[in-house]
Amino acid sequence: MIAQTIQLSLAPVFVLVAIGNIMNILTTRLGRIVDRSRALKKLHAETTGVAHDAVVVEMRNVDRRIQLIGHALLILVLSGIGIGVTVGILFLGEMLGQELRIATQVAFFLAISLLMVALVYLLLETRLVASTLRLPQELLELERKDLR
Helix, strand or coil: CCCHHHHHHHHHHHHHHHHHHHHHHHHHHHHHHHHHHHHHHHHHHHHHHHHHHHEEEEHHHHHHHHHHHHHHHHHHHHHHHHHHHHHHHHHHHHHHCCCCCHHHHHHHHHHHHHHHEEEEEEEHHHHHHHHHHHCCCCHCCCCCCCCC
16 A cells, blocks of 8 residues: 555655746746845945936835745745645555545645745736836837838
């Protein structure tokens, strides 16, 4: 029976690997955001007027991105713990000779639900980036038909 339990635990472990990969993506993004925030802090002290206002707006966006990624990472960690609990319940049930089906289902459902919430935070962060990185229409020179 232990072989069957190991087989059952493989699916949650693959989810754990996916969670780790998403966390790696988020921490890379967070590192880049932190670097940008440091550059903006320097610009904040050096700018005035309209340029200063633009720096403040970007700093607010960077701060919001940091919050979104921080929330996503926290929720991913909780999801990973949920996956670990799921695997633990599988083995505990095997050791006790009992089926802990409902506990396993609840733990797995919560872990997957948390994973989905974290993905929503990632989506929100990427949408924020996309909205702030839009190029001004006048720079695109859309009236020029000779360019593709």
